[in-house]
Structure formats: C-alpha cells, structure tokens
Amino acid sequence: MDFEIRADRHQKGRRLTRERAAYFRLMEQGYSSREACRIVGINLRTGKRWRNGWHAPPTGKPKPPIHVEASASGSSRYLQEKDRIHIADRLRENASIRQIATELDRSPSTISREVRRNGMPLRGDASCWVYRPHAAHRRAEQRRPRPKPGKIGQNSQLRDFIQDHLTLRWSPEQICHALRARFPDRPEMHVTHETIYQALYVQGRGELRRELTRALRTGRARRRPHRQSYKRQPRSIPNMVMISDRPAEAADRAVPGHWEGDLIIGKDHKSSIGTLVERATRYVLLVHLPAGHSAGNTRDALAETVKDLPPHLRKSLTWDQGSEMAAHQAFTIATDIPVYFCNPGSPWQRGSNENTNGLLRQYFPKGTDLSVHTRDHLDAVAAELNSRPRKTLGWETPAERLAKLLATAS
Template structure:
C-alpha cells in the first residue's frame, strides 16, 4: 500500500508556530514532526497572516492558520450550510442542466448566495456528496471525473454537394441567424429502422427533434421542410449535413423552403459540432437502448423544451429559447 500524507492538525500547527518563534529552522521543524520540509514551507506560505494596515502583526499563528485551512477545504460547504441552495442545484441537475450552466445562470440572475461549477463538482465528489450519491445527478453520472471518449463515424459520400469550405464566412462565424445543422440519432438495430432527426440553429443553439420511420432521404427532407416552413425565410436560410446517404435528397430543400444545403468533408462530422454537442445532450433522454416505437411527438417536444430552456455558457447563460425568440423578433420588425 502507498504511504498516506494526512493534512496538518491544529496541534502540529501550534508546534510550528512555537518553534518558528524560537527561530528553529524549517528542516529541523519538519524532522521533529516527521514531515517533508516542503510541507512546512508550503504551510508557512499559504497560511501566513498578512495585515496590510498593521504589518507589525504579520506572522504565522496556529489558530489563524487552522481557520484559513478550513475555509479552503470547505468551499463546497456552502451547499451544506444552505440546504435550500443544494436542493435548487439538485433540481436543476435533474432537469438536465450542467454545473457550469447552473453557476453561470446564478451569476446572470445575481443570486445573493451562489456557487461556482467547481464547487458543485467538489461537493458531488466529497465525502458528504458521495454519501448521498450526489454524482448521480451530474450529466455523466460517473463516480469519478474523467475525460470523455470520442465517437466513431462511418459515412459515405454524397456527390454534387456544396462543400463546407465554400460556405460564406458569416455563417461559419455565427454572425448571421437562420443557419442550422442536422443529424440523425440512431438506436439499436434490434429496435428497427425508426430514428430521430436532430436540428440545431447555429447562433441560438435552439434545438428541434423529429421522429422518422426509416432512413429514406426523401421523407426526412419532407419532414425538415414541414418543420421549418412556419418560420420566416430569414430564420431558415441553410442547413449543414454530414455525408450520410439519408441526406442525399438535399435538393428538395431549395425548392421547398428556399434553404441552401452545405456538407461536411467526408469523415469529418466534427465540422458540424453544434449538432454533435446537442446529440450528446439528447442521449441523456434518448439513449441507444431506447425503444423508438414508443417515442411520441409530445415526448420529443418536451425534450426540446427542456434543452431550449437550459442556459448556455456560449450564450452568456441566456437560454436558446430566449435568444431564438429575440432573433425572430428582429426579423419580424425588419419585415414590418
């Protein structure tokens, strides 16, 4: 078993303070306590009392050092001291918000008591958080924090398509509203051919989800046309796809709603990262094990409503619904 390095106790801090007053050198203090000299140097540096107004009081004091240590260790204690805060955070997590979204929205709304996303994570993985399995409410539901893996994509070619490299810069830089990204979400083969179209507007991150009975391209394009037709023309200018054969009937979009179609390079779905990111969020509600025949339009709309009412960091912690409605109002005002 590896050697453990427990934190300094109050009694040890009292000895450090007494021996420092006696001008005993740090290496000897470390030897007396059975600690590494670096531990003592770090302790003296981190918990040194510094009074700007009365510098003659500067120094290392055991009780003050212990208090500074406990405050640093108890960043997540705010969620323990304020049960109503923890309950509110837990409710948001259950609604699909991430810790970063919760913390950002608190800052935007100027809550009198608020926490950082790191505090939420620290609480979830602290002794108290683990005791109540708080980590189960986090987006990834993992016992430990770890980097995400990468999905593999196998896509075929679509010929005569407009390459993303020719897409105007204003679209690539999200400087213009009304440009969407589209993808299909598949389920396990034993559940049949039913799938879900995920559609996301690039500026507002507003999501729309639709059920498809199979992967035939014409019905998928017709569904896109029906879904976007009620919007003003300025809100449905183009859609970006990958090179899957389910999008081969892309020419119907121009005839149906006047929307252009852009295509990622072969084997490069990351070029439509907005919808890929949205798919990751949707998988919380639509895992691959989902029985797609049970998916109703009402349920899919409820998922979209939840995503679109969740604040996003990239939107200054406004929600996609708020930004989308604001952009629609701008278009309508220009038309009047």
C-alpha cells in the same frame, strides 16, 4: 484575559482545562511560551509539559502532547518551518517579497499568500502586520489535513437549490451562474461547477444524492476519460456541396437562419430522431421519423419540420456525410434551403449540433427504442431545451435570443 497569577501554583486537584485552552490560544496568536504562562498564571514548566507531553509523571500514565509537531521531512511542495523562519528574518530586514521568493526558489505569490494567511495584526496596533514563523507554521499544519468538509454539505439551502435544479436537468455550470444571479450579495451561496461535480462523484462526501448523477448530461455515476474517436468510412453522396463553399455569414453566426442537422440513433439502428440547431441562437427543432431514416423519409420529415419557418430563417443546412441525406437535392428544391456537407470525421464543423445531441441523450438514452416518442413529446422536449439558459448566449435562452433577432428583423 480573565486569569490572574495564582498564589499556590502547585495546588493539587484543581482542574486546568480553561487555563490550558487559554494557554494554547495565546500560543497560536504568536505569544512566547513564557509570556503565555505569565498571562494565564501557570508555571513555565507546566506550559512546557502541556506542549511536549509528560513521559514520566510521578503518578498515572504518560501524557501525550496536545499539539504533535509535524515531521521535519515533508513534501517540498509545502513551506517548511525553516522556510518560515527565513521569511520572518528577511521581512525584519525589509526585504521585498520577490527577493524572499528568489532566495527560497518559490513563486512570489506563494510568499505573499503565506504572509497574508498566517501573519497577524501587531498587539496594540492593528494597522501593523507581523509575521511570527512558529505560530504561522502551527496554523499551516492545522489547516492541511484532508478531507475537509465541503461547502455544499454545510449549507442546506445551497444543497437544496442545487438538487432541485439538477432534477430539472440543469448542468452544474448553469446552476452556478443561477446561484450568482439569484444571490449576488451572498458569497456562501456561490460555488463553482467543479464543486458540484466533486460533491456528486467523490465517494464519502455525501453532499448530494448519488442518484442525481442520472440527471447529468452523460448520466454516468463516475467520471471516465475521453475515448479516442474512430474513423468513419466515407460515404458517396451524389452532387455534394462541401462546407468550404458555405457562405461566410454562416461561419461567424452573426446572421440567423443557418442550421446544423444530424440524427440520433436508437436501439439496433432501427429508430432515430432528427435534430436541427440554428447556429446563431442555438434554437432546436426535432424531426419526427416514425417510419425510419431512409433518404426519402428523412427528406420528407425535414421538409415538413421547416415548412413553417419564415424565409429569412431558411438560409442553409449543414449535415454530415450520412446516407440519410442522399436526397438532399430534392430537399433543396422543396424548401429552397441549400445543403452543405462536412468533411469526413470532422464533427466540430457542426459543433452546436453535436452539443445539442449530447443534451438530448438525457431525454432519449442510447440503446432505447426512439420510435415510441410521439410528435407532441418531441415538441415538449424541444421547448424545454429552448427555455434553458446557455452560457454561449450570455445566459439567455435560445427562445429569448431568437425572439430578439426576429424583433430586430421586423
């Protein structure tokens, strides 16, 4: 410290701003009030007034304390000052962390984290760690107030990276992985996907532009709980072969060529787009249905879409029990692809397709006319999805994974 004990401690008119800041800095480091006053060069009574305020000064208004002590009645979720005093006493007696945790009815990790966060190196011996309960309690109380500034709002480079990739319709989880891959040695550029969601959804933060919520899968401006699924009425399709009879190689996704299919429906159920997803690679094909999704139209459009696939990528197709697949036998004869049907109300049996349909709603929102989209536009959307990294593929893209499988097969 640059301070010395002043000969005239009661000298009037002298500003004590630096002395007061140094005094509280020493107190936060665990020094006693007497020792801090000695180092700074102030009277012990002055330090007491700085800490506790001065309710009846000779002149002027009462002065409030600099640090207001926390109320003794707090939530049992947090350690109280008496708990920290107990921790310090037992540490001096060489008690173990688990013994202290048992005595306080806390988790051992809570005690360990408290000592690590709020302890400090011993003065003059940095290799020795000491725990001062009153200083530790002040630190904990000062860290507790919320809300705290978010990581995204404090880093303009991180914020711009996230906003640019949200504009490209990347999911928050894909963005988080891309950040770790792009900046492996910069932890300030690493966030979790929940941090991104919080920056978008929590009011008052202003870390990300609110309109970017439209780039999320759901397009919602706020979260909402999952709704209970309704039960679909069973449909009668002749000569259905159920999913239980599908080859076992399709279930483990080890062999490519097994597809899942469905329709996404447009406004008033008058327009639709067919979706096909390969189970092993998540590769997407979109089926153009400009004339409607009757059984005949769906059969012909599916056959046209898969006609260019090599034989080893045409092993099976799994569909729900929609009436659009009533002509499944004619489709199988035309393409040599057997069709298997899911059980009623069991969308998880073709989960890859359900997930993909959710992604496609960013491009084809519900309640819109899907007949306006051309064949070329569908191909462009499929290409964009197939070039997007996927967590389930080890962050490879579906196109990359399919190319690897085709190279191995050849």
